[in-house]
Amino acid sequence: MALNEGACRFGLWWVHVAWADDVVHRVRFAKTGEEGAVPPVVRRYIAGQRVDPASLQSTAAADHAPFAAIYRAVREVGYGSTATYGAIAAQAGTSPRVVGTAMKRNPTPLVIPCHRIVARDGIGGFTPDIGIKRALLRMEAGERRIFSR
DNA sequence: CAGTGTTCAGGAT
């Protein structure tokens, strides 16, 4: 199957996805977009259903050894739960700061659920907007009003 | 070399 591209609305943001079959090449958050095709599991996840986009595959870190172990560990934290940068670092055999850098450069958020990685005390960061991370976590926690609060 | 989506220990308030 050829490379697909499409976007889906998520609150004030748009989720742009580029994928082929069930391997996702890129996920990107932007303030603009236009309704289009995205993988079904992504659309349902964004709509608040309890499905996990981490069930898809990602091209991330295919040949990037240091980050590969980190991304693998991150994918193991399931829907609705979280892990700290430190815990992921311990599991991947690296340091918490490297985990932070790996999360920032994550080419496929949602598929590699970097929003589930939080600071020891606090939420940690998120690019391009911390509000997205908050919304996702609230959504996975089962809250219905996930925006602006 | 400086800079990270961190964390920890130490010390002062």
Add this chain to the structure above:
DNA sequence: ATCCTGAACACTG
């Protein structure tokens, strides 16, 4: 208890 520092951590550009 909270609020500073300073330092170590393992990469990246």
